[in-house]
Amino acid sequence: MSTPSETKILKQFGATLRAERLKAELSQEALAELADLDRTYVGGVERGERNISVLNIVRLAKALGIPPGNLLKNV
Amino acid sequence: MSTPSETKILKQFGATLRAERLKAELSQEALAELADLDRTYVGGVERGERNISVLNIVRLAKALGIPPGNLLKNV
């Protein structure tokens, strides 16, 4: 949760999430609301500062209309 | 983390993990060691009792030699 390799994984996940969110033309705020999560939390995840859990990965994926596995594409 | 639909997701994830572990012909114990996790923790995830985080998903996937996204295939 703080080793360099873990940081890399979280950053990569966050980058993928951000890319998908932008592709869907949503603001962090809008995505957060769709996924029923806090806006500051979504921001933290995109910045690679949070170790998100499966249930929330699925929530975000559903809100984005993509398969959850896609968010792990580049990790 | 306790609604029926969430339970379903966790159980499905656990089932996929178990299937991949068996395909790799590993015991929970062996997989746990490869992933540097506790044996009882892995068991709990397979039974759908734990809402695992990304980092641990990646650890398990690496230990299994599969892309992390595969574990979310059926959720």
Add this chain to the structure above:
DNA sequence: GTGTGACTTCTAGTCCGTT
């Protein structure tokens, strides 16, 4: 070799705000 309950520590996740 696996399931289960119980437990502690640490962080996920929320809510308030400011830059």
Add this chain to the structure above:
DNA sequence: GAACGGACTAGAAGTCACA
């Protein structure tokens, strides 16, 4: 709109003894 901070609560992480 997004980054960032503080303070807080729910829950994940991690381990153990026993069946």
